Amino acid sequence: MPQLIIGLLSGSTRSASMNCKLVAAMANVFTNAGVKAQIIDLNDYDMPLYNGDYEDEHGVPDATHRLIKTLLACDGVFIATPEYNGCMPPLLKNTIDWTSRVGLEQFARPVYGIGSASPGPLSGIMALRQLHFILARLGAHIVPTQLGVGSYGQAFDEDGQFADERTLGRATKLASQMLNTIDRS
Numbered sequence: 492m493p494q495l496i497i498g499l500l501s502g503s504t505r506s507a508s509m510n511c512k513l514v515a516a517m518a519n520v521f522t523n524a525g526v527k528a529q530i531i532d533l534n535d536y537d538m539p540l541y542n543g544d545y546e547d548e549h550g551v552p553d554a555t556h557r558l559i560k561t562l563l564a565c566d567g568v569f570i571a572t573p574e575y576n577g578c579m580p581p582l583l584k585n586t587i588d589w590t591s592r593v594g595l596e597q598f599a600r601p602v603y604g605i606g607s608a609s610p611g612p613l614s615g616i617m618a619l620r621q622l623h624f625i626l627a628r629l630g631a632h633i634v635p636t637q638l639g640v641g642s643y644g645q646a647f648d649e650d651g652q653f654a655d656e657r658t659l660g661r662a663t664k665l666a667s668q669m670l671n672t673i674d675r676s
């Protein structure tokens with residue numbers, strides 16, 4: 492049986508992004524579970540802010556088609572979203588919006604898991620709620636466990652792994668739910 496591939500995508504491309512750190516820590520969890528973890532860096536998929544006139548004139552950006560191909564090659568996708576003023580950031584929304592202009596298979600086919608890292612004690616629970624809504628609306632199967640990592644200064648150890656057992660346990664549960672759902676499909 493071919494090795495499962497899990498794509499991991501951060502909704503922030505900031506060099507010191509905590510959501511990139513969350514993605515890296517989750518990649519370790521998946522690697523330890525024996526599956527291939529593939530980081531999907533949105534720096535490699537630069538897209539202009541969506542505008543209908545732009546689309547009429549230029550069509551859908553090449554980066555959008557490349558990202559869809561990458562997502563379709565994954566059995567599961569984990570997305571970590573920052574929270575900006577209670578919402579998911581424009582980068583992530585814009586990326587999702589562009590891909591939806593082509594089709595929805597990239598949402599329907601892989602199994603999705605979501606998480607968020609933010610400095611506050613509540614993590615990005617409002618952004619998670621939004622991300623869940625839009626993915627479900629586009630036809631994605633999202634596993635029930637979500638990974639909110641708050642007070643992120645203490646969330647990761649020096650090696651970039653989850654620093655506390657509770658967060659690691661939740662991350663492992665989320666990964667298991669994704670892998671079990673993929674196995675069944």
Ligand SMILES: Cc1cc2nc3c(=O)[nH]c(=O)nc-3n(C[C@H](O)[C@H](O)[C@H](O)COP(=O)(O)O)c2cc1C
Nearest residue numbers: 503505508509510511573574575576577609610611
């Ligand atoms: C415009 C803006 C709005 C923000 N609003 C929130 C917020 O509503 N809730 C929150 O927990 N953090 C908020 N933050 C703080 C971010 O969670 C923090 O900057 C985080 O590090 C961003 O994610 P990143 O490290 O992956 O880039 C906001 C940051 C910015 C720049």
